[in-house]
Amino acid sequence: MLFPRRRDRAAFGGWAAVFVSLGALLGMAFLPSPFVVEQPGPTFDTLGETDAGPLITVPADLDHPDTEGSLTLLTVSIAGNPQRPLTWVDVAGAFLDPADEILPMDLVYAPTETIEQSNEAGRIEMESSQAAAIAAALLHEGYEIxxxxxxxxxxxxxxxxxxxxxxxxxxxxxxxxxxxxxxxxxxxxxxxxxxxxxxxxxxxxxxxxxxxxxxxxxxxxxxxxxxxxxFPIDVSIELPNVGGPSAGMMFALGIVDRLTEGSLTGGVEWAGTGTISATGDVGPIGGIEQKMHGALAAGAEWFLAPVENCGEVVGNVPDGLHVVAVDTLDDAMTAIETVASGGDTSALPTCTAG
Missing domain, CATH: 2.30.42.10 (PDZ domain)
Structure with missing residues (x-):
């Protein structure tokens, strides 16, 4: 009987160890991870339409649909959840895209919260955001609520x-x-x-x-x-299957544009994000880095960012996008009107380091 030489046996053993290690690593790569990935989500022009019809509807006798440009709201998609976790391969792939952010799952989903509860909470937040946006826009236009x-x-x-x-x-x-x-x-x-x-x-x-x-x-x-x-007049917002409160400011701006003569944007492509209170205060949101990438991909030239998100904006603005920091609905209106009129945009507040 012939036996492998000792050197051949050693080489075989070495290769076997390599293959076993690779197999183990490959198996681990497809195990569930405790992370989710935030990605730019769908975008919607508040001055436009969705499959459900006009995104914003106001009474016909008050409507001024002669608008140009865009006032685009932005969303963030979350890949992975407690019921369907991402694999380590999925997470590794997110490192290759600067628009993606990897987050611990427990930062996004509360320990006792089911996916159904999270979705329902997002739906209610969206409804409240729409109501606050209508209130802010109507108060801005002089109505009482x-x-x-x-x-x-x-x-x-x-x-x-x-x-x-x-x-x-x-x-x-x-x-x-x-x-x-x-x-x-x-x-x-x-x-x-x-x-x-x-x-x-x-x-x-x-x-x-x-x-x-x-x-x-x-x-x-x-x-x-x-x-x-x-409300004293009937204003409706139709945006199915989107949750959360972060589109409030853009809803309010879209309503104001529909209720006023002419084009608020002057044909400029705007996008933005931020919660809104009924009294017009703009609040911070999550996923602003992903939303800036989404804005650029949607063709926006200018971006409205909540002042309280400036720490996440600095150093992360995609090339070709101009960011204006806003604290109120009035701030946002001023920025849009300044750009539309060809005014001094260098005086508009932006996010700075420190």
């Missing part, structure tokens, strides 16, 4: 579970009147420690205390508040 905030849902095992209930009307938080969802978030964020809620439940006034938790840099109590306004 009535407003209140109710609780649409309380997350299980959250700080508010067993303290606040679905259907509660929030009157004030930490002594600040609860005019809309944004004002509630600001009141919670402004106080260290527990927050005091003055509410109305089944017609009876009550005062309760909730200790927030920290998550994704925010102080959260585990409720999904919802705006409820009474």
């Amino acid at each position: 009535d407003a209140e905030v109710t609780i649409a849902d309380v997350l299980a095992d959250s700080p508010a579970d067993g303290v606040l209930e679905e259907g509660d009307r929030i009157l004030s938080v930490n002594g600040d009147p609860a005019y809309d969802v944004s004002s509630i978030r600001e009141s919670i964020a402004a106080v260290d420690g527990a927050s005091t809620f003055d509410i109305e439940r089944d017609g009876q006034p009550m005062t309760v205390t909730v200790e927030p938790i920290e998550s994704q840099g925010q102080r959260l109590v585990g409720i999904v508040p919802q705006n409820a306004f009474t």
Whole structure:
């Protein structure tokens, strides 16, 4: 019988070890990872249409559809979730695209939150954002509105579970009147420690205390508040299958454009992002780097960014995109009108380091 020489046996053993290691690595590569990937999502011109029809509709006798340019809202897509996690191969691929960002899954999905709950919360946030945008636009145009905030849902095992209930009307938080969802978030964020809620439940006034938790840099109590306004005219926004509050400012700008004569943009392609309060304050959002890439891909020349997101904007602006930092709806209007009229754009506020 012939036997391999010792050197041949050693070489065979070495190659076997290599193949075993490669096989193990390949197997690990397809194991689930604890990460998700943020990517630029679909974009929508608030002055245009979707498959469902006009994105914004105002009464025909008040409508001024003679508009040019664009006021594009931006979205972020999340790849991966607790029920369908990404593999390590998927995560590695995201390193190759500068428009993608890899995040720990628990920064996006709360430990006790199901995908269905997350989607439902996003839907309610979108509805509240649309209502606040309508309110902000109508107030800007001189209309009067009535407003209140109710609780649409309380997350299980959250700080508010067993303290606040679905259907509660929030009157004030930490002594600040609860005019809309944004004002509630600001009141919670402004106080260290527990927050005091003055509410109305089944017609009876009550005062309760909730200790927030920290998550994704925010102080959260585990409720999904919802705006409820009474408007003097009928304004509707149709954008199916998109959730979250970050399109509020762009909705408001689109409504103002439809209610005023002429073209607000003067034919310029704008995109932007930011929450909106009923009183016109613009708030921060997530995924602004991905949204800037999405804006450029959609053909935007100018981009409206919330002042509070400037730390994420600096150093990450794609070539060819001009960013203006805004704090209010009025700031956004001023920027758009300045560019449209050929004014001094160098005087417009932008995001700077430090």
